[in-house]
Amino acid sequence: MLVKLGFDTRFLELILSCVTLVSYSFLLNGSEFGLLILTRGLCQGDPLSPYLFLIFMETFSVLLQDAKRVGHIKGIAICKRAPSISHLLFANDTQIYCEVTHSSISCIKDLLETYAKALGQVVSYNKLSMVLSRNSQDWMRETIPRLLSFKREEQQDRYLG
Template identity: 45%
Template sequence: MNQELLKEFTADEVKDALTQMFPFKSPGPDGMSPIFYQRFWHIVGNTTVKCVLNVLNNHDLNPSLNFTHIVLIPKCSNPENISQFRPISLCNVAFKLASKCIANRVKPLLDSIISPSQSAFIPGRLITDNVLVAFEVNHFLRGKRGSKGGHVAIKMDMNKAYDRIEWCFLRGILLKIGFHSTFVDLIMKCVTSVSYAFMMNGSQFGFLQPGRGIRQGDPLSPYLFILCAEALSCLLQACEVDGRISGVAVARSAPKVSHLLFADDTLIFCQATKESLSCVRAVVDMYGKASGQQVNLQKSSIVFSRNTNTTTRDELAAILGVRIDTIHEKYLGLPYVVGRRKKRSISLPARPSVEKS
């Protein structure tokens, strides 16, 4: 693995990274979109390659190259507070080329590193893999009867997941996985040398140097995040091996499923007992303390199998501090239950009409 990662980066890798970029991505502080470099590569190519390879091979990253604009994108039609905006980073194309070259080397290794429970950003894995498993488990919970022990499905959402990643945790995870320290130093150089200014109404405001977090808009960030999330997966697997939690098997011959991950969207399945829920709470707290992640209690919920009584439901939900749902309505944007009115279940929300003047 490290033999390939530590090879010198080449001009061909930089050119390939450029061709993989969407031409009309929003420009960073340099004001140039990828289309400019793609169209005029015969003019700017040599200078750009020299700049990018200096970063990749010599670890010489000029702070101005990693200067980034933050644009706040509203999550709803009438946002009233800062939590209703999504911060998107607009990086310089030259920096994104360096970051994408690193990502292209990491990407082929992910399938062998990341556990099967994670389905985000990994070549060869589909989002539908987790969706189908989640739907089967949900169907099992809805139909489970009898006095035998109940089960729970815990849907957890991490609050500002990218922004909360601690840099020391990220570095530790990369080294623990087995990445060479030289390659890790290159990644951390790209992550920690960032500085921000905010774009509002077309003008630049403020200056900020963060102490943690990875950027939405950096080509490398999705892969770094799922490497960090692998720590949570490993902790849950360890609890399952030790017998402290037991996943859900939808049939006698089916394997047990204890958790599913899609980036920061987490589904955890276990028995409806105080011991299991306390173990899940301890794992999530341990992961959060180390990584900086924080569960968004407002967006998190717990669903119980039909054979779990009301008193038990209240006691177990209180352990995690999340609300009780009769059913998780959607997972990764798809509805769990589709009734007769299928069009209503799967159609996108209608956009408000705009009257012509």
């Protein structure tokens, strides 16, 4: 996936070695003591984590842009002359904006699964939530969250992160 974004394979191999060959030793009274070899990649707080997160979120952004470009999802515009927006990325949050149709819902679910599979991850649907427009029909408010396995939240006037 990252090769398609233009990353050199040598760079990717270097990053992979940093992620897969992680070990820590401890200092006890000023002397190195013990060796802990991790088997599950980087620890939270590792200096490399924010950079990898940005790279992977850029990848997810490209997937969403491609889906919008080919018409699988249609973004929303705040006024007639404004460009449509399909998503916004934040430090710890991603917001996806689209018209609610069966095909767009299916596309979003497929994109999440594709993205997670490419990273060797699993989508945590229990952490995902959605907000439907106040103009949404009642059937949408009940059916759409179930189809996506998302929690439904009420619309807020402001997003505070």
